[in-house]
Each structure stands twice: as structure tokens, then as C-alpha cells.
Amino acid sequence: MAYTSDLRIKNYIKEVDIQARKALEVFGLESDLCLRIFDESDEDAKLWEDNGLSFTDPNTKQSLGSNDAGWFIKNTPIVIVEGTYGTERGQFGDGQLNRMSHSLGVALNGYVGVTLVPYKGQSFVKKGVRKDIKSQNINYQNAFLHKGMATTALTFSKHNKGKFLIIDPYDKDILKDLVINSVLDYYKKENNLTVCIEDNIKNIENYLGKSIYGSRSKQTIQNLYDVDENLIKCRARFYTQNIAALTTSTKRDGHGLLGKNLIELHSSTEQLFSIFVRLTQSDIATLTSKKSKEFQYLLNNPRIKIICFNDLVFTDDETKQKVQEFKNKNLHQTSEKKLIEDIQAAFNAGRIRINL
Secondary structure, eight states: OOOHHHHHHHHHHHHHHHHHHHGGGGOOTTTOOEEEEEEHHHTTBGGGTTSSSEEHHHHHHHOEEEOSEEEETTTTTEEEEEEEGGGGGOOOGGGEEEEEEEEHHHHTTTSSEEOOOOEEEEEEEOOOOOOOOOOOOOEEEEEEOHHHHHHHHHHHHHHHHEEEEETTSSSTTHHHHHHHHHHHTTTTTTHHHHHHHHHHHHHHHHHTTTTOOHHHTTEESSSSBBTTTOBBOSSSEEEOOHHHHHHHHHHHHHHHHHHHHHHHTOOSSSSSEEEEETTOOHHHHHHHHHHHHHHHHHOOOOOEEEEEEGGGESHHHHHHHHHHHHHHOOOOTTOOOHHHHHHHHHHTTTSSEEEE
């Protein structure tokens, strides 16, 4: 049987648990600490209060996804972990966002949510040949932690009681020390929990350097205008998913879509406009009726305003035609980077406006 990322993460967590309990023996607290972890993911999906590993958003009351394991004392969450070796398994970009909501859901409830993922990994790829290795049949590509996710963790942890931390599993002892000091803090004993959290925040800051997520994405909108050309005070981003991408089992992109929205939502305190340039009012109605968990979260979050193609007002026919043609394109077959850049520019220049 293949050694999956999920199994690898859970074995890692079990090893950390053994080490943490050993360190807590000196305080006589090793038996007070409990670890909730399941071999079957069906149990993970239950809510924490139902003995599972999922947490709801306090604002929408909807689940934000299950985690891999959680330490607790007397049913109070201490450290909850969602892990993946995705950066070593071909997740070079937005695919990493599929799990971001899981740890964030923990943090939104005031607890410590950890995403365990290598900041840098290497994945083998099929296309291309590296000149610096002898075999012509092997090629690999570096994969890095998604900077949008890192920015969200950093921003949220700095301004909220709950903490969304990202720990590299190859940085030994960080998770163990976090668990140990969380237990000591729970019992009001001398501890270094604040230092552990601040050190992780510094690690994320060092990783990001001077990068700003919003400036990298070609789908974020800096200036959004209404039909009267008034600048709307908000945070805005447009999305390229069509109805098939959000409903077809082979293309379903709900998790990634939720992750991108969470990045924008928690990078600002402003209203978020999520603009679906390839969805019509009919498509929105279809998604609403299907009650998909991810799209229901967008519909029910009071800070998110959903905009579709029917809500767009174009100042010129050429731009409108481009967006109309874009609706039925297969983005898996043809790259439309130039068109996406053109749409972003059209929003920023007010050639595409919003009918509120």
C-alpha cells in the first residue's frame, strides 16, 4: 500500500505526541493531555463537540473542513493540526489552498490551528528535461508554500485571539514545543507559549520577505466602480471558474475557491466583492440549489458580496465580447493569461463596472 501524505502526517503527529508526553512527565501532566486522531477520515468530519475534528465559522455556523488531529484537555482544544506534504506531491500553486480553511476554522474559534506543510518541496514532473542531472527520464520542480496562505496566517495571527500557524515538519521540535507550552499555559504554569507563537510568526515573515500577495495575483482588483463611476470601498477579486468547474466531479474546484476567498476576506476588514465573470444568474441559482458546502459559505457570509456576469456593466462592446467569449473557454486546454490581465485592467480602469 502506498505511503500516503495523510498517513505520513498522522504518523508524524503520533511521534510528536510521544515526545510531548515524555517532556510533560516532569510536571505530572502527561496523562492530562489527550490526542484525538482517527485512521478513518469519516470520523474527522464530525464537529469537535461531537468528538470529531471539524470546526464551524462563528459567523456563518458552517463547517470549514476537518483536521488530521487535535490535542485537548478536558475537551478544550489545545493545538489542532491539519497537515499535508503537498509541496512534495505536485501542488505547486492554488491546490494548496484546498486545506487552508481547516486550520483557519480552528483559529476563528479562538484556538491554535496549525497547518503542517514543508515550506519548500520538490515534486517530479513529466514534462521537460533538466540539464543538470544525468538521467533524461527524470525531472523535478521546486514547489513553495503558497504565499497567499502564508500572508493570511500572518495577518490573522497578529490581530486575533486565535492563531493560524504554518509549521514546516522538517523544523524539528517546533510543533512539540508548541504542544508542551500550550499545556503549561492551560494550567497557568510558567511557559514559553508566547515565544513559540511569535517565533512561528517570524518564520512566516522571513519566508514572505517583502512579498505582498495581492500584487502577485492577476485576478485581484484595486479599483472597483459602480455604474455611476463611483469608487466602491471594498476588497475585490474576480474568479474564472465556470459552472462545470464547480459542479463536475472531475473538475470540482470548490475547496480552492473557498481558500482564495478566505485569503481576501482575512487580508482586510472591508467588504469583499467576489466577482464570477463566467457565471450567470442561472448558474448562481444552480449552485445555490445544490447546496455545495463551499459555495454556501460564500452565500451566507455577511462580508462577501457575490457578483456574476449579469451584474457587470461594460463601457465598450469589445471588452464585453471578450468576457462573453471567455465564458465557454476550456482553461485546462488553453492558457488565457493575457485575457485575464486585460479583464483586470478593464476593472481597474472602470471599463467594467458593477450594477449594485
